[in-house]
Amino acid sequence: MPLRLVVLISGTGSNMADLLGRVDEHPEAGLDVVAVGADRDAPGLERATEHGVETFVVEFPGPERREEWGAQLAVRLDSFSPDLVVLSGLMRLVPPDVVRRFHGRLINTHPSYLPEFPGPHAVKDQVEAGVKEAGASIIVVDNGVDTGPIVEQQRVAVMSGDSTESLHNRIKQTERELLWRVLTELAAGQRSLPVGQD
Numbered sequence: 001m002p003l004r005l006v007v008l009i010s011g012t013g014s015n016m017a018d019l020l021g022r023v024d025e026h027p028e029a030g031l032d033v034v035a036v037g038a039d040r041d042a043p044g045l046e047r048a049t050e051h052g053v054e055t056f057v058v059e060f061p062g063p064e065r066r067e068e069w070g071a072q073l074a075v076r077l078d079s080f081s082p083d084l085v086v087l088s089g090l091m092r093l094v095p096p097d098v099v100r101r102f103h104g105r106l107i108n109t110h111p112s113y114l115p116e117f118p119g120p121h122a123v124k125d126q127v128e129a130g131v132k133e134a135g136a137s138i139i140v141v142d143n144g145v146d147t148g149p150i151v152e153q154q155r156v157a158v159m160s161g162d163s164t165e166s167l168h169n170r171i172k173q174t175e176r177e178l179l180w181r182v183l184t185e186l187a188a189g190q191r192s193l194p195v196g197q198d
């Protein structure tokens with residue numbers, strides 16, 4: 001049985017689209033993206049539709065209603081019976097109830113070499129800090145901000161003259177390779193995820 005994945009995004013979903021392309025090209029990889037969801041009407045959802053993947057939106061209603069959003073999100077996620085939920089550019093903190101419910105089945109890609117530069121502006125922060133090496137990480141989600149156990153990570157060189165955008169594009173190439181490696185190895189039973197706190 002293929003590994004059932006639900007991918008959550010907030011924006012353009014270029015990493016998600018890359019994943020869908022690879023899944024299409026490699027049916028032998030044992031991966032099935034059963035749905036792509038978002039917290040808003042994200043442009044990336046259209047790319048999922050083009051790949052024939054079901055999409056859904058659970059609109060984020062504002063920070064004061066985060067728990068309610070989380071409960072709705074959990075119901076939608078559950079309806080797809082995912083083996084794994086992949087946060088691929090979901091720019092929201094997932095509420096503790098959702099982290100608990102999907103304990104050990106929730107991973108996140110992040111554009112830095114964690115624990116360096118957590119948070120929503122990681123690439124800008126790395127450019128402003130003038131680092132020579134940035135990074136890309138995949139973590140298991142816990143209740144902190146990008147604090148969960150590291151699944152896989154890799155350094156990414158910063159070139160002179162890099163803008164936030166050019167560096168982010170290079171980091172995304174690495175994120176895509178890391179995510180593909182992690183997912184295919186999980187599907188093949190060649191790795192398991194580190195256990196995080198719930």
Ligand code: GAR
Pocket residue numbers: 009010011012013014015016044088089090091109110111119120122172175
């Ligand atoms: C990726 O770099 C992902 O790691 C990052 O958003 C980007 C999504 O790009 N996620 C975070 O920063 C979460 N804290 P995309 O929409 O082009 O795939």
